[in-house]
Amino acid sequence: MSPYLRLAPLVVVCGLAACAVGPNTSYVAALSAPTDAAVIAAGIGSFMKTQLPAASTTLVLDPTPTDQASNALTPVLADNLRQQGFAVADGAAPADAHTLRYWVTPLDASGELVRNTPVCPGSPCTERT
Numbered sequence: 001m002s003p004y005l006r007l008a009p010l011v012v013v014c015g016l017a018a019c020a021v022g023p024n025t026s027y028v029a030a031l032s033a034p035t036d037a038a039v040i041a042a043g044i045g046s047f048m049k050t051q052l053p054a055a056s057t058t059l060v061l062d063p064t065p066t067d068q069a070s071n072a073l074t075p076v077l078a079d080n081l082r083q084q085g086f087a088v089a090d091g092a093a094p095a096d097a098h099t100l101r102y103w104v105t106p107l108d109a110s111g112e113l114v115r116n117t118p119v120c121p122g123s124p125c126t127e128r129t
Helices: 003-016 037-050 073-083
Strands: 058-061 099-100
Touching: 037 073, 058 073
Parallel strands: 058 099
Antiparallel strands: none
16 A cells, blocks of 8 residues: 555544634645545544444534535545444534534645645645645
8 A cells, every 4th residue: 555545544634623724614635536535535434433423423514615616525525424324414414413624635745744835824734836
C-alpha cells in the first residue's frame, strides 16, 4: 500500500477538527484519483465509529461551499456512514444529532499538509493556490 494511502485517514481525522471555508461548512479539495473518495470516506467512517455509537447516533454532514456541491466525496461519505450503522440526516436534523464537518486537502510530495494560503482569515488552515 502506498505511504500516502496509509496517511489518508490521518489527514482526514486531523481535518475533522480543522477550520473550513466558512462557518458550518465542510471543505473538499479536488481528489486526484477516482478511488480517493472511497478511501477517505472509509477512513472517516472508521474514525467516527470509534468516537460515537453508530446504532444510536444521527449525523448531520455540514455542507461544502456551493462551488463544491457536486464533489465526489460527500455522497460516498454519507453512504459509508450509513453502512457503518449511523443515521445520516437529510434536511432537518433531530435536536440530538451530531454535526460532522470534514476538511479534505491534498498532501505535498513530502506527505505534509499543504499550508500556503489561508482558507479562513486569521486561520492556520490553508490551501495551496
